Amino acid sequence: SKDGIGAFGRLLIGGRFGTLFDDDPKKWRMYADFIGSAGSIFDLTTPLYPGYFLPLASLGNLAKAVGRGFRDPSNRVIQNHFAKSGNLGEIAAKV
Structure with missing residues (x-):
């Protein structure tokens, strides 16, 4: 059940905040x-x-999944910024 809660949280974040990541990814x-x-911290207190x-x-799993839900899309925006010559694969491999 704890994994399902985390997956639901990540899905909720992606659907709700997906369009905001392009404005200010940092x-x-x-x-x-x-x-x-x-x-x-929640995991460490168990x-x-x-x-x-x-x-x-x-x-703890919910918070980490929500954090990944925020981190992954904003990371792609940052990587696309650095991949000016179409070398997104090379940039992603080095980050």
Whole structure:
């Protein structure tokens, strides 16, 4: 169930914010890093509170999936900016 929550969150973010990534990709990339770090913090607290493992792990997975949902599209916009001569594959391989 925790993986399904993460997938649903990523789908929701892609559908809701998909058109905004082209305007300011650096801002969205920064948000993605903050949200992904918050998800990692939730994952790291699961050993401290084993009784709340499923809610904490689900929330951590949701936050990391939402962070990936913000990071991946904004990363593509940044890569397209650097691939002026049509060498997107080369740029993606080096980033």
